[in-house]
Amino acid sequence: MERTIAQVRAYTVRGGGADYHDRSGYHWIDDHIATPMSVYPEYRRSRQSFGLNVLGTLVVEIEADDGTTGFAVTTAGEIGAWIVEKHLSRFLEGRPVTDIERIWDQMYRSTLFYGRRGVVLNAISGVDLALYDLLGRLRGEPVHALLGGPVRDELVFYATGSRPDAARELGFIGGKMPLHHGPAEGEVGMRRNLAELADMRERVGEDFWLMWDCWMSLDVDYATRLAQRAADYGLKWIEEALIPDDYWGYAQLKRQVPTGMLVTAGEHEATRWGFRQLLETGVDIVQPDVGWCGGITELVKISALADAHGALVVPHGSSVYSYHFVVTRTNSPFAEFLMMHETAEEVVPMFSPLLLGEPVPENGRLRVPDRPGFGVELNPEVERIRPFTH
Numbered sequence: 001m002e003r004t005i006a007q008v009r010a011y012t013v014r015g016g017g018a019d020y021h022d023r024s025g026y027h028w029i030d031d032h033i034a035t036p037m038s039v040y041p042e043y044r045r046s047r048q049s050f051g052l053n054v055l056g057t058l059v060v061e062i063e064a065d066d067g068t069t070g071f072a073v074t075t076a077g078e079i080g081a082w083i084v085e086k087h088l089s090r091f092l093e094g095r096p097v098t099d100i101e102r103i104w105d106q107m108y109r110s111t112l113f114y115g116r117r118g119v120v121l122n123a124i125s126g127v128d129l130a131l132y133d134l135l136g137r138l139r140g141e142p143v144h145a146l147l148g149g150p151v152r153d154e155l156v157f158y159a160t161g162s163r164p165d166a167a168r169e170l171g172f173i174g175g176k177m178p179l180h181h182g183p184a185e186g187e188v189g190m191r192r193n194l195a196e197l198a199d200m201r202e203r204v205g206e207d208f209w210l211m212w213d214c215w216m217s218l219d220v221d222y223a224t225r226l227a228q229r230a231a232d233y234g235l236k237w238i239e240e241a242l243i244p245d246d247y248w249g250y251a252q253l254k255r256q257v258p259t260g261m262l263v264t265a266g267e268h269e270a271t272r273w274g275f276r277q278l279l280e281t282g283v284d285i286v287q288p289d290v291g292w293c294g295g296i297t298e299l300v301k302i303s304a305l306a307d308a309h310g311a312l313v314v315p316h317g318s319s320v321y322s323y324h325f326v327v328t329r330t331n332s333p334f335a336e337f338l339m340m341h342e343t344a345e346e347v348v349p350m351f352s353p354l355l356l357g358e359p360v361p362e363n364g365r366l367r368v369p370d371r372p373g374f375g376v377e378l379n380p381e382v383e384r385i386r387p388f389t390h
């Protein structure tokens, strides 16, 4: 029997969860990481100092007419909750649960006058993921089955964190480190970056992948010089070196990095149109975040586009929402695991404490669970607030 959507609800959560930058106390993820704001000395030490954690987590719940409820989490907080409740809900309530493509198109077209990317696309992604979760629960199938089924038995992971040496011991295939010093810290900062890479290469040996996440902090000149000097230490890829709008810079950087070094980008990009522009620069790996780029519905299109450009798709973080997709695509041969342990020495669930049943890699590998939907539940002990209703 065809089920319809009875109600859409949006909640916010603080402290961890999908907004993984929203945490208190020491954490490697907020320890002097180079950012576009590093040009201002007063904002260098901590990304929270310029508001990286202002949004918080958005939880979208979608209830079908038989009471079955699907949900998803992303980064969008109160603004996202307002968009979902006051604007997007009208395109869902009363519609068949299977109307995923039409609902996406209406959400996107109707928000073009203030949307296209950023927090609006985060909100659209949250709704889309919650719809997939609901459809999977109604059909008793995991989301990966709805996407055509797995192309491999298990996922293999690289780890992102400050301790690739610990990641190696934990069985990951590589380690991606945050870059600590940007161009404004001059040659001294450049040398410090290279010393950290050299030290890590020493610790992990020759064959372990080492990558740098530059989080939009560089310019083409600095990124080129950094890449050239990092080649001596076998840097596998240089990630998100430039601001997302500088497509021309990415094209230039791709031409200038040493042969064999990969250029990756895209975690702050959204929609097939944004990725079309990014792919035309020649980047080797695109890294859409399924909770930010437009959800699964859009990621399927981005992935096909990337495949036709000969580029891999290795989604940014996003836990189960990414795993169910990656396992279904041949051009996504491995996945990212973001180390949310304070010192990146242990494996902890990425969206902890928000989800129950969130799977984590063991020895760098994971069989994606066959539970219906995305296979996770909301932890009832985590306080959530519904700031708006409609």
Ligand SMILES: C[C@H](O)[C@H](O)CC(=O)C(=O)O
Binding pocket: 029, 033, 160, 177, 178, 213, 215, 267, 316, 317, 336, 338
């Ligand atoms: C470590 C990075 O600065 C950021 O927090 C996460 C990220 O960009 C990634 O996992 O990739």
Ligand SMILES: [Mg+2]
Binding pocket: 213, 215, 239, 240, 267, 316
């Ligand atoms: Mg990144």
